[in-house]
Amino acid sequence: MNNEKLLKMYRDLHQIPEIGMQEFETQQKLLAFIREMPQEFLEIKTWKTGILVHVLGKDSSHTLGYRTDIDGLPVTEKTGLPFASKHPGKMHACGHDIHMTVALGILSKFAQKQPPVSLTFVFQPAEENASGGMQMFKSGAFGDWLPEEIYAIHDDPSLPVGAIGCRQGTLFAGTCEIHIKFTGQSGHAAFPQKANDMVVCGANFVSQVQTIMSRRIDPIKAGVVTLGHMTAGTTGNVIAGECQIDGTIRALTQDINLEIQNQVEKIAKGVAYSFNCKADIDLHQGGYFPVENNEQTTTDLIKYFQDSSLQYIETGPAMTGEDFGFLLSQIPGTMCWLGVDSPYSLHSDRMAPNTAAIKAGVTGFSGFLEHRALKLAK
Incomplete structure (x- = not known):
């Protein structure tokens, strides 16, 4: 998927932020994007306003997971962007539009070329307000697609565009x-x-x-x-x-x-x-557990990005919350930051990520997931 297509996806998603468990238009937009991809290795199912996409691998006895959140915030946008939110009083002020676009870009790569092992892509609702990750897991929605490892990113306005920030242990409170x-x-x-x-x-x-x-x-x-x-x-x-x-x-x-x-x-x-x-x-508390990165998967992720063309930055823990912590309490894995170099903080009504981070995120994480898949397939 070329950069122009990714940017169009990002702008389309940025315009339709919805509050958790109300992401009806977002779900339909995501499904439309996913159905444009080659379908030979894909299987799709929905859960409430969320989506699960399973990519059948050459070795289907192993499954890797990649999760993105899809909801917005009750914030009135003041960025002045030509593709600003069309939903009054709602905005992707936390960058979940970036997260979704990166996930779509990674999925597109694996849809075109069968991966070494299977992958489950999780488009999760209600990260901001209703512990969507915990709800999705406890509902049994994953079924046979439950991954043995799971990964996710969160955009960081304070890091250089495209940089990867991570650490061992707790990333978020x-x-x-x-x-x-x-x-x-x-x-x-x-x-x-x-x-x-x-x-x-x-x-x-x-x-x-x-x-x-x-x-x-x-x-x-x-x-x-x-x-x-x-x-x-x-x-x-x-x-x-x-x-x-x-x-x-x-x-x-x-x-x-x-x-x-x-x-x-x-x-x-x-x-x-x-x-x-x-x-x-x-x-x-719901599902907002500490985001505690698994030692083994995080060691491998850090080494991979240190050896890659992307900039790797060791970050400290943050007191921000993320319901990916619940999934990490059930499935070993790692969350890391993706730098988007914005002067405005997360949840700001002027938050405008540098979209060059999308290509870096797609390239970096499609490569890392391929790397992990090859290790599991051995």
Whole structure:
């Protein structure tokens, strides 16, 4: 597939971002692209708004996996691009359009020439909002196409265009949503003894949560708790009877994530007891496990790209979340960064990747998957 065709695919996909589990137009566009490829070695099936494509290899006893996410974000685009989003309030601000285009380019290469072993390409919905990877896996959608290794990329605006960034161990943090509602008794500001003030209760909870990382977790272990939203009360002279607090936990290992969750729950229950109120606690991690790269596959990937014509950069861990972490908890594999050299960060309304990265991604990963396939076929 030539570069012009890849760029057209990218621009078409960029214009139709959809929120997770609503990627109906995206699914149809992807299916149209895939059906334009030679079909001799391909088998296609859908799962909700996702797609699985199996490429029959010469040795069908082994299967490699490659995953791309397909959803967009609820962001109003301000890039000014001539192919900007046609869907108001939605944008591919995280670069999943780049991910999809690279995946299509790799798939096209293997559709034209039968690979040494079979490959399963996963076009996964709802990475941003609903643990699509976990849902897809637990549904049994993979069936006999379940790969023994799986790989994925994530675009990185801070890396040079086409560069590959990776590391052993954790690449991305595991994340967990915090949703806590304290319910007490509202009342008149003149009679505080007849009320149960949830503003004060919520403030105590927020203050105590700050001690988790500073006093309750080994300082060598990395994690962060952010409480980004708090709502209580209606006006200044009414004591609030309810307080809603929302936030996120991020940690580089699942053990630390679970320990932080445990501490958040303990504090919420303790504060509720001390204020004689009710606490509704919802700690929701879903499939957003840490992205922990497998040692064996990552060693091979790093060596391959160090020896390739692409620039390889050793990167540090990031506190961003990715539901590919769930798939890596079930299937050994590796995720790495693909540099797209943009002045704007992921999730920015002005995020505009350098599209030269697409060709580099296709060339690099089709070569790497061929390399892994030959190793498995031996």
